[in-house]
Amino acid sequence: MRLNQATDYAMRAILYLSGLPYGQVIEAKLISEEERIPIRFLLKILRLLIQANIVQSHRGVNGGYSLAKPASAITMLDVVEAVEGPIAINRCLHSPEECNKFFSKHCPVHEALFEMQECMKEHLGRYNFQMLRERVK
Amino acid sequence: MRLNQATDYAMRAILYLSGLPYGQVIEAKLISEEERIPIRFLLKILRLLIQANIVQSHRGVNGGYSLAKPASAITMLDVVEAVEGPIAINRCLHSPEECNKFFSKHCPVHEALFEMQECMKEHLGRYNFQMLRERVK
DNA sequence: TGAAATGTTTACTGAAAAGGTATAGTTTAT
DNA sequence: ATAAACTATACCTTTTCAGTAAACATTTCA
Secondary structure, eight states: OOOHHHHHHHHHHHHHTSSSOOOOBOOOOHHHHHTOOOOHHHHHHHHHHHHHTSEEEEOOOOEEEEEOOGGGOOOOHHHHHHHHHHOOOHHHHHHHGGSSSOOTTTTTHHHHHHHHHHHHHHHHHBBBBBHHHHOOO | OOHHHHHHHHHHHHHHHHOOTTTBOOOOHHHHHHTTTHHHHHHHHHHHHHHHEEEEEOOOOTTEEESOOOOOBBBBBHHHHHHOSSSOOOOHHHHHGSSOOOSSTTTTHHHHHHHHHHHHHHHHHBHHHHHHHHHHO
């Protein structure tokens, strides 16, 4: 019931990028040092964020990474799902055929977990990185 | 970001016990068969639930398990914490010294995650097994 | 009183996921 | 043409998950 280390790193990286003037490109190494994230691992995570259209990469000399859209348009939910895939608090809620008992509208445990899951998603979706950035200052 | 299989089994076992007349003792094998939980694994989980004072065991012939308190006094949070330990959405929120950047009041990501964590705990704490049992019928 | 039915304790195992590293590229500014 | 960036793929080590096994302890009741 824990977020990955990778997700934590991802959020810190995005928070860092959100503190720069919009559109500014910055190399991975710098993010790695500022946020104390192992460089190789960071590069791997950044690729997930590119796929999710959260950051953009720029190759070649003076290349690096920048946000793909304004910080105000990036939520914590976006980042979590980019790194971990869709949130599913329980196996059943991900793929009902994995439920070895009774995935059905009549399983109150799974119903309650589903409600909680949606609540979490709403919660994460409410925070964008512009807001979070403002809280840093 | 998922609950264990063990937690899912635990909740189903408790839901099952909650459907019996209060105080009734039932052997693990029956729970195992009804809920399709591997017996050895169930026994292991039941021990965690005993430690958390959620179920009681009765040894010897005609032994088995029963709830240690009324279903209305057992919440989903109790069961989750009994099986998985205290909820911590993020390493930092569990033990700040594991935070390799900045666990502090000034890390807005961790603050936001903490809020979400508390929200989840409230949510899970609101469901007791009497309520859940009523939803089965 | 002793055999059978229950739970208890401790240890083990195989597979998957987490977390991170390595190597050999490709692209681009200068 | 070269160096500074990113990319792709594969690999590795450790931990966690999910489950199993074997030997033991307790209780009932015939």
